[in-house]
Structures are given as C-alpha cells and as structure tokens.
Amino acid sequence: MENICAIRNLTKVFFVERTGEYVHALDRIDLDLNRSEFLILLGPSGCGKSTLLFMLSGLDHPTSGEITFTEKSHDNKRLTCTVFQEYALFPWRTVIDNVAFGPEMRRVRKRARYREAERYIELVNLTGFETRFPNELSGGMRQRVALARALANDPEVILFDEPLAALDAQTRRVLQTELVSIWSKTKKTFVYVTHSLEEAVLLGERIVLMSSRPGRVKEIIDIADIPRPRSTTNEREVKVLAMLAEHIAAEVDKSMRREREL
Amino acid sequence: MTVRSTIVVLWRYAPIFILLAAWQMASELKFVPDSLLPSFFDVVHRWLEFLADGEIAKSGTFLWDAVRSFFASTVVTNTAASMWRGMVGLGLSIILGVTLGIAMAWFQKLRDFFEPIVMISYPIPKPALIPIFIIWLGLGHISKIAVIFAGCLIPIVISAFNGARGVDRYLIWSARNMGTREGKLLWRVVVPASLPDILSGIRMALAISFILLVSSEMLAAKSGLGFLIFFLGESGEYAGMFAAVLTITLLGFFADRAYLTIMRRILIWREE
Ligand SMILES: Nc1ncnc2c1ncn2[C@@H]1O[C@H](COP(=O)(O)OP(=O)(O)OP(=O)(O)O)[C@@H](O)[C@H]1O
Ligand SMILES: [Mg+2]
Numbered sequence A: 001m002e003n004i005c006a007i008r009n010l011t012k013v014f015f016v017e018r019t020g021e022y023v024h025a026l027d028r029i030d031l032d033l034n035r036s037e038f039l040i041l042l043g044p045s046g047c048g049k050s051t052l053l054f055m056l057s058g059l060d061h062p063t064s065g066e067i068t069f070t071e072k073s074h075d076n077k078r079l080t081c082t083v084f085q086e087y088a089l090f091p092w093r094t095v096i097d098n099v100a101f102g103p104e105m106r107r108v109r110k111r112a113r114y115r116e117a118e119r120y121i122e123l124v125n126l127t128g129f130e131t132r133f134p135n136e137l138s139g140g141m142r143q144r145v146a147l148a149r150a151l152a153n154d155p156e157v158i159l160f161d162e163p164l165a166a167l168d169a170q171t172r173r174v175l176q177t178e179l180v181s182i183w184s185k186t187k188k189t190f191v192y193v194t195h196s197l198e199e200a201v202l203l204g205e206r207i208v209l210m211s212s213r214p215g216r217v218k219e220i221i222d223i224a225d226i227p228r229p230r231s232t233t234n235e236r237e238v239k240v241l242a243m244l245a246e247h248i249a250a251e252v253d254k255s256m257r258r259e260r261e262l
Numbered sequence B: 001m002t003v004r005s006t007i008v009v010l011w012r013y014a015p016i017f018i019l020l021a022a023w024q025m026a027s028e029l030k031f032v033p034d035s036l037l038p039s040f041f042d043v044v045h046r047w048l049e050f051l052a053d054g055e056i057a058k059s060g061t062f063l064w065d066a067v068r069s070f071f072a073s074t075v076v077t078n079t080a081a082s083m084w085r086g087m088v089g090l091g092l093s094i095i096l097g098v099t100l101g102i103a104m105a106w107f108q109k110l111r112d113f114f115e116p117i118v119m120i121s122y123p124i125p126k127p128a129l130i131p132i133f134i135i136w137l138g139l140g141h142i143s144k145i146a147v148i149f150a151g152c153l154i155p156i157v158i159s160a161f162n163g164a165r166g167v168d169r170y171l172i173w174s175a176r177n178m179g180t181r182e183g184k185l186l187w188r189v190v191v192p193a194s195l196p197d198i199l200s201g202i203r204m205a206l207a208i209s210f211i212l213l214v215s216s217e218m219l220a221a222k223s224g225l226g227f228l229i230f231f232l233g234e235s236g237e238y239a240g241m242f243a244a245v246l247t248i249t250l251l252g253f254f255a256d257r258a259y260l261t262i263m264r265r266i267l268i269w270r271e272e
Helices: A049-057 A095-099 A101-105 A110-123 A139-151 A169-186 A197-203 A235-261 B003-012 B014-028 B040-052 B062-071 B074-106 B108-121 B126-137 B141-165 B169-177 B182-219 B225-234 B238-266
Strands: A003-016 A021-034 A038-042 A064-069 A080-084 A157-161 A189-194 A206-210 A217-222
Touching: A003 A049, A021 A049, A021 A189, A021 A217, A038 A049, A038 A197, A049 A080, A049 A157, A049 A189, A080 A139, A080 B169, A095 A101, A095 A110, A095 A139, A101 A110, A101 A139, A110 A139, A110 A169, A139 A157, A139 A169, A169 A197, A189 A197, A197 A235, A206 A235, A217 A235, B003 B014, B014 B040, B040 B074, B040 B238, B062 B074, B074 B108, B074 B141, B074 B182, B074 B225, B074 B238, B108 B141, B126 B141, B126 B182, B141 B182, B169 B182, B182 B225, B182 B238, B225 B238
Parallel strands: A038 A189, A038 A206, A080 A157, A157 A189
Antiparallel strands: A003 A021, A003 A064, A206 A217
C-alpha cells in the first residue's frame, strides 16, 4: 500500500467574529491516505468532516499540524478536486464546457480539452448531453457532471462532501453503484464524507469514525475484504452496520449530553 | 416572420391601436381643441414632413439624392444626435460601472473607499446635475454625455457589486480547487455569475439614460429630440412637438425591446 498523503496532528480552531468565540472543530487528527483507496469519513453532524476536506483541498489551512502529499502540486497537477453536495456547476457553461474547465485553466488547447472532456462524460454515462446547460439536467445528472469535471483535472485525490445526500433514494442507489465502478476503473483515491451508514458500508474500503466535536479520529474500520457488489443485507455488512450505528448513537448521545450541560 | 406570429404580435399591441384610434376620434369629434392635442393623423403627417425635409445640394441621381436627403432630415439628424449622446454616455458608464462594481466587491480597500461615495451619490436626483454639467461643459454633446454617464453609473455599479458579492461561494471554491488564479477567477467565474444582475442594472440605466437625455436636451442644446420637443413647443408648433415626442417614444420602446432580446440570448442558460 502506497501512502500518498499524511495528515499529522492536525487541529483546526475557528474564530467566530460575530460572537467572539472559538470553535474547536478538529483535534489532533492523524490519518494516512493510501493510493487508490476508497476512504469514508463518518461522524456526527458538526464534527468537522467538511472542515477536514477543506484542509485537504488547500482551500483552508490548519491551525496547527500538517498535511503532506507525497507528490507536489504545480500548475499542471492538481492534488485534490472536490465534489460538493451542491454540485457547484457553472450554470452558464454547457456540460462539456463544465467538464473542460480544469483543462482550460491548464491552457490545454480547445480540441484536446474537448476530447478529454468527452472521455470523462462517457465514463459518467452522460454522452449525448454535452451541449445541455446544468439547469436542464436532473440532480443525479448534475452530480455526474461534477464528478466528470473533477476527474478531468486528473487529481491525486477526489474529495466528496456528501455528494448524494440531496438525491432521491432511487438515483442515489444508481450513482453509488456507478461511483464504485468509476473508482475501480480510474484507480483514483476517493475520500468520501457521508452521513449514511449504509453508504459507508456499500462503498468504503476503510471507514474513519470521527468523534463529535472537537472531531477526532476515534477508530478506523477496514472493510476492504468485503467482496463487491455489496448489499446491506449480507451477514458481514449487517454486522458492520450495527457497529457503526452503535458508535454514532454513542457520539450523538455524548454531544447532546454536553450541550445540556452548557 | 410567419403570418401567425405577425397576428400574435398585432394582437398583443391591439390596445395601443385602440388608444391611437380613440385619440384620432377625439380630435375628429372636436372633444379636445387642436391647440391642446393635435389629431393623430396631423402628428403623423408632420412626422413624415420632418422625414422628407432634408435639404441637400442635388447631385442629379435620384436614389442617391433621396438617401442623402433622408439623412439630412429633421427626424434623422436629431435622432442621430440624441442616440450618439445616449450610446456614448451609457457605454462609458457600463464599462466603468461594471469594472468598479466588481472591483469593489472583490477588493476590500476599494470598497472602503468607494462605498461612501456611491452611497452619497445614490439619492441625488440626477437631473439636478444637468445645469452643472452645462456650465462646465457647454451646450454640445459633451455635457449630455457627461450627465448620462453620471446618472447611469451608480445603478450599474450597484448592480455589478451586488452580483459579484452574491456569487455562489461553492462556484468560487470549485474554481479555486481546479487551479484557477485570481485574475481568471474574476473573468471566468465572477463576471459570468454576476451577469444576470449586471444586465438588469444596465436595463435600468437604459431607461434612466432616456430621461436624462431628453431633459438635458430640453434645458440647453442645439440639436437632439429633446431640443426639438422644447423648440417646437415654444414656437407653438404642437403637431411637430408631438411628432418629436412620438419619435422618442418609439426609440425608447425599440431600444428596450432590442435590449431584452439580447439579454435573453446572453442569459439563455438560465432558462429551465
Ligand atoms: N468558517 C467557519 N467559521 C466558524 N466556524 C466554523 C466554520 N466552518 C465550520 N465551522 C464550525 O466547525 C464545526 C465543524 O463544521 P463542519 O462543517 O466541518 O462539520 P461537518 O462534520 O461537515 O458537519 P455536517 O455533517 O453537518 O456537514 C461546526 O461546529 C461548524 O459550526
Ligand atoms: Mg459537512
């Protein structure tokens, strides 16, 4: 297993100007990312999952501690790209121009970047929709575009922040299956935040359980050996689900008790 | 245009035809004296005369003379003068207003400096500026252009500012995450994302530019539709005055229609 990113002793404290308070979001996180793994971040709401992704993406900086990627980023190499629950597609760009955005920023010529974009559009099963605007697509299709757009940057790691949370159950199922297939085809490292225990078990190789705020790594569960396709009704999966449920319940309980004390 | 769509358009504007018919009837039946409201046909007649009164040295070639005389006519020369002033004033305010509005949204220092200035300029009734600019810049094109520029600038600055401030932060994060530098971020994300606000700000400015154009020309000018209205009114030439009002009305209407069409085309991505 090749380590591609080391998170060491990472702490993040936000200062909220309006109230003058400090919010201790992440506390001494230690975590390694392995090449081509599907890592799930699971934890109660507000435990700092999105914050951790922000640090990984370089959009925000840790208060202390560090994140070290084995590779160095430069103009033509993105270390991370993010797929948000909000899609964050450029509404004035067609599907293909959205997907070609990354290559455009790298100054790839039009012909070449369209060819590249076309490849990823095919990978996410959106061939035929190249000239549509995001407004004309369903939520599931928009999220596919967002994924293709991230892939077109050829990053080391793709970060997902609850990408399927806004979709209906049916679409979510379909996209979960496709995500796994795209992950195994592209051999990218996926770091995937979710609220859903089922999703964690259906998708993940390793599940990082985080404690309630301040977020700490409480436990890492390795389920890479559970064969795919997975199902939430198989014996192994059911066991893991029960364990996750217990953990989450305990963390939620803890944070509620703490809130009552305050 | 197909026959069908022509009928649709005619039907939509039918109330206007009814209004014009009522106007003509009122004059025919002597409900209102001609000195207060000349009949619609008289106005149209006068308008056609204004269109044909271009005085030129004849060259002998009929078609060429007709074209030159058309461009020398009262209607065309004054419309051209007005349009030139309006377009330059509005154009300059768009260039500067959009730049300033977006820059203010993006750079804290610029915002701190310009915000109070914008806030104090906002409530000034812009026609109050007309005499000042006329004293400073004279009776020609420049003073009108300056008035229109000043009057249109603030609404455009404000709309561009609001547009740029309101850009979905996820779009900015996404773009940064894909390696977009600040300069490109402004040009490729902030500007297009603010376009809906900017374009509706410009539409408002377009309406303001007409008000300022006509009022500044009425106050002091030697050409232009506003000047024509004022001059003909003073000389008691009411049919001519109404013809000039008619011209500016049509001009305003078509300018707004054309603008809306362009705006829809640019914002085609917003339609569901
Ligand atoms: N920019 C910020 N300023 C102040 N506090 C912040 C900021 N961003 C996040 N926080 C706080 O840090 C904590 C962690 O937030 P974060 O969004 O990372 O949680 P999360 O685990 O993603 O939650 P959820 O599951 O609800 O998305 C929260 O208490 C949040 O209020
Ligand atoms: Mg979150």
